[in-house]
Amino acid sequence: MLKTNAFSLEHSASISPRNREMIERRRRVMGPAYQLFYQNPLHLVRGEGVWVYDVDGQRYLDVYNNVPAVGHCHPHVVDALCRQARLLNTHTRYLHDNVLDFAEKLVGTMPAELSQAMFTCTGSEANDLAVRIAREYTGGTGVIITNYAYHGLTASIAELSSSMGAEVAVSQSARMVAAPTHNPKNPEEVGRRFAADVRAALADMRRHGIKPAALLLDTFFTSDGGFFEPAGFLREAVEAVREAGGLYIADEVQSGYGRSGRDMWGFQCHSLVPDIVTLGKPMGNGHPMAGITIKPQILHRFATESSYFNTFAGNPVSSAVGLAVLEVIEQENLMASVHETGKHLIEGLNGIADRYPVIGDVRGMGLFAGVDFTTPTGAPDAQTAAKVVNGLREQQVLIGASGPYAHTLKIRPPLVFQREHADILLGSLERVLGRL
Structure with missing residues (x-):
């Protein structure tokens, strides 16, 4: 399996001393097989609905986790x-x-x-x-x-x-x-x-x-x-x-x-x-x-x-x-909410794709969407996908990538994700792409 969006020790110089110490402790006691997300790993301590919070109280929008289907800690x-x-x-x-x-x-x-x-x-x-x-x-x-x-x-x-x-x-x-x-x-x-x-x-x-x-x-x-x-x-x-x-x-x-x-x-x-x-x-x-x-x-x-x-x-x-x-x-009639929010999300993603040729395809249904990044020749572009994933993390939006070439954004938030949360994701994605 491709180590999609995996933390590598080569990035350890850019993270906080506290997290470096935790990563070393984790490696020492849990061994090398476990994987951490992001170039700058997160130390999360609390969740509520579509939000998770790190040890410093910073709030992150969870656009990745289907596990807490009805929201963190419902x-x-x-x-x-x-x-x-x-x-x-x-x-x-x-x-x-x-x-x-x-x-x-x-x-x-x-x-x-x-x-x-x-x-x-x-x-x-x-x-x-x-x-x-x-x-x-x-x-x-x-x-x-x-x-x-x-x-x-x-x-x-x-x-x-x-x-x-x-x-x-x-x-x-x-x-x-x-x-x-x-x-x-x-x-x-x-x-x-x-x-x-x-x-x-x-x-x-x-x-x-x-x-x-x-x-x-x-x-x-x-x-x-x-x-x-x-x-x-x-x-x-x-x-x-x-x-x-x-x-x-x-x-x-x-x-x-x-x-x-x-x-x-x-x-x-x-x-x-x-x-x-x-x-x-x-x-x-x-x-x-x-x-x-x-x-x-x-x-x-x-x-x-x-x-x-x-x-x-x-x-x-x-x-x-x-x-x-x-x-x-x-x-909570979540399926109706998923339908409406998903429709708004896909429309927004297609609008961004029209403005940024690096997006090769957008597809989805309800609150599940894939966004492919491709080169000008149409080849899968995992490098850009990784930059977007880590760029969104710095915008306090958590997302992942998938596919055999790791070039597809995997958008799969909790079902309680609403239109206002979709707008946060869309705005953050546009800012990250603009900086790239």
């Missing part, structure tokens, strides 16, 4: 966590109303076919479980992923996360396909081309004696740079996999929970019903919880051959948190 979520934590926290081998209330509320947001849920603690675990179930159900091992996919960090899922880089070999039974690309002049071609690539991957599996188990896709292709339209372009590829005996697993860790502003789940933008849906990060608003929803006939087959237990997943505290997050989305 009072309704925090209160639910504290109330249950004072009473009991145990596991799913005992009966408890919370896990049932949460499961019922969760599957109630899904198409009727996805009527059962299982819980994990991380999105990596959720994808690991989904692939395990798909392989047992189909009798196959082959999984189709995109060229720069990210689905998690467990051993079995890291080898299905092609963005991990050469250090982590892709599974021999996996096949990679190019992520879709937007084609405004011929939108129908997007789905046809993607389906053709999936069929080619299936044909290659057959040639090598590999039976397909699943097509595993992040619905918004986040790590690939973010691709959203036209609506329905995934259908032909999903049909091809099912015809070959495989399942469709929709990884909704980054595209779910109303982020499109149109539907609760990203796959609904394509009028599809996956066989398994994997969930994570936003599910607990920062509390570590994740899971899957699944068609019951698939889970029944799995349960006849295997059992499942996770000490922490589905515990009463986590279930109270998950239920509270869904309640906030519903009670």
Whole structure:
């Protein structure tokens, strides 16, 4: 995986002595594998809504984190966590109303076919479980992923996360396909081309004696740079996999929970019903919880051959948190807000792109947008993207970059992001580009 927007020791001379000391302490006790953001790393101590605050009280607009989906430290979520934590926290081998209330509320947001849920603690675990179930159900091992996919960090899922880089070999039974690309002049071609690539991957599996188990896709292709339209372009590829005996697993860790502003789940933008849906990060608003929803006939087959237990997943505290997050989305009518704010944001980004040729493309849906930086020849421009990311950090706006060339701004704020916050981002971005 490209170390996008990663701090490097070569920049340590420009940061405060206090932060230098913390970085050295961190390196000494936590080792070298962890990554820090920004050339000038942040020491954050508090969050509220779309804002985070550093140790000196400086406020930063969070335009990056989808984990606190309903905003940092939302009072309704925090209160639910504290109330249950004072009473009991145990596991799913005992009966408890919370896990049932949460499961019922969760599957109630899904198409009727996805009527059962299982819980994990991380999105990596959720994808690991989904692939395990798909392989047992189909009798196959082959999984189709995109060229720069990210689905998690467990051993079995890291080898299905092609963005991990050469250090982590892709599974021999996996096949990679190019992520879709937007084609405004011929939108129908997007789905046809993607389906053709999936069929080619299936044909290659057959040639090598590999039976397909699943097509595993992040619905918004986040790590690939973010691709959203036209609506329905995934259908032909999903049909091809099912015809070959495989399942469709929709990884909704980054595209779910109303982020499109149109539907609760990203796959609904394509009028599809996956066989398994994997969930994570936003599910607990920062509390570590994740899971899957699944068609019951698939889970029944799995349960006849295997059992499942996770000490922490589905515990009463986590279930109270998950239920509270869904309640906030519903009670605060966040999807309508996401739609309106997202429309304003995309219009503003397109306006900036018209004034700055270094922006090659703007695309998005709801509160998820990608902004590509390109050279005059149209080549990906990671250098400019990095300057913009760090320039925005100095403007007290936190953002990230993604894509195989690290040249795409990844705009993915909490769902409580409003029009006035979008205007702060747009103004800051224009100032940074003007200085460049």
